[in-house]
Amino acid sequence: MFQNARLKLTAWYLFIIMLVSLSFSMAIYTMISNEVDRLALVQKLRIERRLHESDFLPPELRIQIPNPSLQLIDPDLFSETKHRLALVLILVNGSIFILSGGLGYLLAGRTLKPIQDMHEEQNRFISDSSHELRTPLTALKSSMEVSLRDKNLNLKDAKKLISESIGEVDKLKYLTDGLLQLTRYQKPVSRPKFEILSLSQIITEARIKVTPLAAQKNISLKTELADFEILGEKYSLIDMLIIFLDNAIKYSPDNSEVSVETRKSENTVKIIIKDRGIGIDEGDIPHIFDRFYRADSARSKASVGGYGLGLPIAKNIVAIHHGTIIVDSKINKGSTFTVCLPLVPKSKK
Ligand code: ADP
Numbered sequence: 020m021f022q023n024a025r026l027k028l029t030a031w032y033l034f035i036i037m038l039v040s041l042s043f044s045m046a047i048y049t050m051i052s053n054e055v056d057r058l059a060l061v062q063k064l065r066i067e068r069r070l071h072e073s074d075f076l077p078p079e080l081r082i083q084i085p086n087p088s089l090q091l092i093d094p095d096l097f098s099e100t101k102h103r104l105a106l107v108l109i110l111v112n113g114s115i116f117i118l119s120g121g122l123g124y125l126l127a128g129r130t131l132k133p134i135q136d137m138h139e140e141q142n143r144f145i146s147d148s149s150h151e152l153r154t155p156l157t158a159l160k161s162s163m164e165v166s167l168r169d170k171n172l173n174l175k176d177a178k179k180l181i182s183e184s185i186g187e188v189d190k191l192k193y194l195t196d197g198l199l200q201l202t203r204y205q206k207p208v209s210r211p212k213f214e215i216l217s218l219s220q221i222i223t224e225a226r227i228k229v230t231p232l233a234a235q236k237n238i239s240l241k242t243e244l245a246d247f248e249i250l251g252e253k254y255s256l257i258d259m260l261i262i263f264l265d266n267a268i269k270y271s272p273d274n275s276e277v278s279v280e281t282r283k284s285e286n287t288v289k290i291i292i293k294d295r296g297i298g299i300d301e302g303d304i305p306h307i308f309d310r311f312y313r314a315d316s317a318r319s320k321a322s323v324g325g326y327g328l329g330l331p332i333a334k335n336i337v338a339i340h341h342g343t344i345i346v347d348s349k350i351n352k353g354s355t356f357t358v359c360l361p362l363v364p365k366s367k368k
Contacts, residue, residue: 021135025127032123033116040115044108052101059097147311148198151326152191159187190324197328201310204255204335211252211339215363218288219244221253222279225260232268233277240264241278247288248363251340259336262329263292263356269323270354271296287342287359295353304346308334 166172166180226240233240249256260279267277271294280291299307303314311327337344340360348354 021131021138025124025131028127028130029120029123032127033120036119036123037112037116040112044112048101048104048108051104055097055100144202144310151194151311155187155191155194159184159191193324194326194328197326197332200258200332201328201335204332204339211255213250213252215248216251216253216256218247218249218281218290218360221256222260222281222290225257225264226279228257228261229264229268232265236268236271236273236275238268238271238273239276241276243278243280245281245283247281247283249288249340249360250363251360255336255339259333259358260290260292262333263358266329267292267294267296267354267356269325270294283362284359286362286364288362290358290360291355292358293353293355298350298352298354299346299348300350304348307346308344 162180163184166176169176222242222244226242230240264277264279271277275295277292277294280293282289282291299314303312306312307314308330309327310331313325313327334344337358337360342358342360345357345359346354347357
């Protein structure tokens with residue numbers, strides 16, 4: 020498909036370039052031919068006038084002007100000049116055709132590359148998402164079919180099935196919400212509206228949202244916040260912090276501690292989220308920001324819910340805010356995620 024589009028685009032480039040080049044060549048050819056004809060005529064008239072007015076010749080030998088029969092200039096010379104001019108223009112146009120064809124093909128490839136990449140990424144996204152949605156849907160369908168075929172199904176079993184199915188539907192909703200959030204932050208259609216925000220206020224709002232989750236596991240949430248101002252979009256930053264805090268709680272044992280700290284470093288502010296949980300294997304760290312990637316630790320996959328969408332969403336939010344993320348983690352020791360965001364420049368305060 021893209022090869023076809025590339026060839027078509029090359030043909031359009033070539034058509035436009037050749038149209039311009041041929042028009043110029045025609046104009047040059049007509050102009051020079053006319054000029055040559057005019058010069059020949061002027062030259063002929065000058066020579067005729069000289070011969071007519073010459074004092075050296077007796078009057079009977081003087082020619083009449085104008086005198087069309089008199090051939091003073093070789094006409095072949097002019098037609099040969101015109102032929103040569105035409106040949107040069109044909110050669111020039113031929114070279115332009117070959118050169119612009121090659122360059123046009125290269126340029127068309129470069130022009131279409133970002134579109135091709137986006138198209139491939141979109142296809143991958145659709146196939147990954149369909150795959151992730153298909154598994155729970157198939158499980159849901161088969162459990163319902165099995166129960167439907169069960170002749171001894173009573174009201175109690177049916178209610179149990181329905182409540183289990185609702186649980187599965189909730190998970191699916193969580194997954195589709197995650198997918199929507201990911202597309203929203205992946206390539207924002209319009210530039211998000213940034214405003215000056217108090218970082219400690221954002222962290223406090225995110226903390227409030229995850230407090231019930233921490234309470235379930237009796238995890239204490241410690242914060243050590245200095246107040247910094249950053250330029251950003253409030254709700255996406257809260258979403259990003261919830262993702263890191265939610266993970267820190269999810270992957271920590273009961274009765275442990277999760278801390279959030281803010282620190283200034285030159286023109287950036289660091290948000291440090293630290294847990295004492297299961298940690299991430301060194302080999303997994305480069306992949307945890309990939310869509311649908313879940314570290315292959317049996318504990319994390321089996322006992323903790325999730326679809327591997329949180330960190331890719333967080334990464335996109337941080338990228339929109341021109342920030343970076345640093346991960347430091349050791350198996351069974353815990354993980355530290357450090358988000359570096361630019362501080363508000365003095366000129367914008
Ligand atoms: P999930 O929904 O699986 O948590 P994420 O994208 O948020 O998806 O995280 C990807 C993977 O990174 C997780 O499956 C987990 O293996 C690992 N991970 C993320 N945060 C932590 C953490 N604080 N401690 C241990 N592992 C983590």
